[in-house]
Amino acid sequence: MREIEAIIERYGAQRRHVISMLQDIQARFHYLPKDALMEVAARVRIPLIDLYSIATFYNCFSLLPRGEHVIKVCLGTACHLKGGTRLVEALERELGVREGEMTPDGRFSFETVRCVGACALAPLVLIDERYYPKMTQRKLTQVLARLRRPQPAAEAG
Amino acid sequence: MKIRTLEQLRALEHELRAARDRKPCVRVCGGTGCRARGSEDVFGRFRVVLENEGLADAVEVKFTGCHGLCERGPLVSLAPHGIFYQSVEAGDVPAIVTETLARGVVIERLLAQDPITGKRVRQEQEIPFYRRQQRIVLRFNGVIDPTDIREYIALGGYRALGDVLTHKTPEEVIEIIERSGLRGRGGAGFPTGRKWRLARAAPGSIKYVICNGDEGDPGAFMDRSLLEGNPHSVIEGMIIGAYAVGATRGIIYVREEYPLAVRTLQIALAQAREYGFLGEAIFDSAFSFDIEIVRGAGAFVAGEETALIAAVEGRVSEPRQRPPYPVQRGVWGHPTVINNVETWANVPIILERGPEWFARLGTATSKGTKIFSLVGKVANTGLVEIPMGMTLRELVEEIGGGALPQREIKAVQIGGPSGGCLPKALFDLPIDYESLTEAGAMMGSGGLIVMDDRTCMVDVARYFMDFLRDESCGKCLPCREGTQRMYELLTAMCEGRATDADLDVLEELAQVVKETSLCGLGQTAPNPVLTTLRYFRSEYEAHIRQKRCPAGVCKALIRYVINAERCTGCVACVQPCPQHAISGQLKQPHVIDPERCIKCGICYEVCQFGAVEIV
The missing domain is CATH 3.40.30.10 (Glutaredoxin)
Structure with a gap:
């Protein structure tokens, strides 16, 4: 979770950078773990449903883990x-x-x-x-x- | 070092150019195509071999942007000799160093061959692919190292910016762009000067300029090649535009699928700051400006300007009703100019060479050049730049080198999913905004996909509809449901389940989606259907009435058979068949069991004798 924290901090926990945060989380874990999304939602003060809508709208995000x-x-x-x-x-x-x-x-x-x-x-x-x-x-x-x-x-x- | 005056810039330019001309130079193409074919190894090998031969200080090696002729990569050009080698492998490098660089001996086998005369040609300009092009925006692509700003400065880069900031008012800059006749290269062709004037006139102390590098059209890589090959031309154009409209902030929106473009831009922006072209008081003027990169997360609709603004603001990329236009209310409600990558890259050249020079290129209403990614069923695939007004025939036949062996070209698809398919009968059409729109297609951003007799136009329409239903943002009903229903109808046609009545519904639906969708993408989404219906109706009818796919593509309507006369009985197809559907002894004609065959086409792929046929 410390890594997620660092990613959020990189963007000053600002709402407008939320897509970049998700991109960095995706790059690190190859998908968006649920815990990470909840962490972002809490820190950026954005409803989880909004993050879910972003995560499912853009092609580069995956909610499922990826293979080796x-x-x-x-x-x-x-x-x-x-x-x-x-x-x-x-x-x-x-x-x-x-x-x-x-x-x-x-x-x-x-x-x-x-x-x-x-x-x-x-x-x-x-x-x-x-x-x-x-x-x-x-x-x-x-x-x-x-x-x-x-x-x-x-x-x- | 910060450049503060035009004199300082000129002095640096002269110094860099002199240093540059002193040494011979090897330019290895670092475009995506050449990289995929191993150009990184070639580049690395040059360094090692030059070192070993004691030539490391005498010869320079550069990893450049895309040279264009992706089909023949990896490409290597040698300056000042002008020798152009193609399909170079790492193993060829020692010979190039010891023969060509050390002794001036040309290696014949690495030269391009003229397809008609069979003669080997040495220079890039002698190759038919390049001969008919007019590379203006791409003039430094393949020449400079995009990760070194000094390379761009040595060739006159940032001179236009210096001149603008020291000698011209914003009004004068806008007037020059208007007089040049430059129109947006992203698709719709809106006059750039007019857009800038509107943004300048819009009230507000904060204004934005945005570079749209989303390039979501499948089959297009022009913007990618420019950003990767010559990022400073785009950056310089944006700074000039920002000065003209009074913007203090810039954003480059670039797809995350282009990691190399993102990296190259990051380096370029840092260097531009270091030299003082970005930041406070640029060229000691009162003008300050900086640019940030926003990475797109993958959404075709983000190419639409209001949807792009939503993405920049960190929201789901949905378009909104216009007006207000972004020049009035853009990012965070501030007036915003959004231009495409190629449009921005045109700006410095226009200011450097003058609007009259630019307006002389092209046609009455479409000025300048246009970059296309020429791909699909054509001999020479790659990145090309041509003057507006050239005919499709010249582009496909002369630059593209015509059809693949034993095939016949029947159409081009231009303008991506918003564009259309134009038949061979229209190949004498000049490439300009109006002619293409009139024919039912559009200029688009520059994807040009060649199709031949083995391309099924119903399948192509279905492909685009599949793309669009997936990429439709879902905000308005006509696009969301219309593309889905059109996709279902087209699928039924491809599978031989459709009737004549379905064809009527398809046509009507296409009209409705065109007329009632919210944004430009929805309004143009039916174009692939409408143009294929207009020019290739007989193919639709064959699918519906005869349950036949004339191009042999639609799986449900074809069968694979082995021509016993051509089959040599080599058994090459027997083992790869995943269904074990092919039987036959060595040197005896083979047979495909239609009961087992799943029509995967592997046998067709592996047969070297053309014995597997599609019926």
Whole structure:
């Protein structure tokens, strides 16, 4: 909670900076924990319902925890034309969860985004903020397989 | 150091330029496209190799903004040679250093190839993609390091600001912008000078200028590239605008989805303060001004100016009725000028080169140039800047290089979700505000998406409606419910469940939403439907009457089959099929079991012989 306090203080607990506070909380925890929202509401003196409406209105906020790896499929116009939807379907098949959900083991979250502005590389997938240009279903399965592999405990000498 | 006079600025400019011209320079593109293709590694490698070769002091390496030809990235240009290398990998760097930089030998394989003559060309200007462009706003993109203000100053940056603050009255500045004919680059094309005049005339001691960098249109990255590649041009434009309208506070609203743009802007603002271009008594005048960044949290509607104001104030981004317009009542009730990123970036050039020079570019009613992100089903995708009045054909065929192999272009979508789809038959249309609006589309902010015979126009309309129903803020009923219902009707069409009567309802609904929505976004939301109905009605009819998708896109109406004559029996498609629906022995034609097939298209994707067909 001390971290939440620091974020609120960064903006002087001012009402007008409440979106920035939520953005910083989201960046830190990858979602908006309920406790954090209640803390902001109390400190900024704003009804919790107003925070809830902001949190559910803007695309960048999530009220649900996210997985270890966050996969985002871009569905901008260029990505749509070049098969973005098929990538979404492929992920649903591969991960067994639907868009916006997290796998039961907490390894992967998968969501769609409205254009990340790298349209020349369509269709595009972002995994943990890294861009994967000109994606195909085949390449996506390969990347997933690599991420699924258990990480070696230590580098072999 | 603080710059207080025009003389100091000039002296610094000369000093920096002289230092700059002394050394050869490697410019590695740091645009999003090139970064995704590994340009950071290329940049890092240059530093290491130059160090190892003992050339670290003799050659400069810069990580610049977007060069434009994203399709061929990572891009590297060498000054003063003017050599332009494309698809450069980190492994190519030693050769570039030891061959080209050290001995002047050009590496042929990294040069662009002229698609017609097949000849390798050395210079950027020889490449057809660049030859027809007129890069004015983008002139420093790909040339300067955006994280160093001295780079911008060396090329004459902030000279216009210095001149304005020492020699011109705010009235004179407004008059210059009016005479130039500059119109808003965010979409609607409102005359910038008039907007400024209204804001100046509005009563109030506190006024704001805002840079709208929300860029929510899918398929657009012009503003991003400008903010990431040349942030000071936008900042300088805002300071000049603030002086003209009498504003003391500035806000740059930029999407959080563009973290690099946010970071670049933070650096640029800090440097502008350090040099005294922001803060108290700029150029020792009575004018003080500063800019803060507000990060957008992701809402398409925030691009609408009254909705943007709500977002800046920390509220849910809902538009309100106009008037009062923001120039009368904007942020916190104060008069506010909101201009788009590209509009602001045009301002310093107009003041530097004069309104007459600017007004000579473009057409009678649309002056200057326009930046487009040229993407979709076209050979050369990337960031382009063209004079207004160029035809769509020139843009798509000559700069874009035409269709992808074996495909045929049939339309362009211009103006994002508020714009429209224009068919090939209209490709001789000049790109200006009026012509595009008349044809049912709009200039928009600059997204230009090329579509070919494998693009289904009903699916495109459905895509935009899906986007809009999701992004509709929900405040007014026509937009909230209308986009949802249009989406449902279009989905029924794509799935072969619709009737002729549905088509009539769709058309009527589109008209109602257009005429009765509260804000500009709602009023233009039906455009993707209306233009596809107007120009591609036969595709709608095929979906409804024949239950057929002519482009082979709509899943419910297509089947994948293997052409036995073309199939070599390579089994490449057998294993990837998630349904195990493909059977066949090695060197025997394969067969898809339609009962099992879920039409995911992986077989189509992996087949190298074109044997998988869509029927």
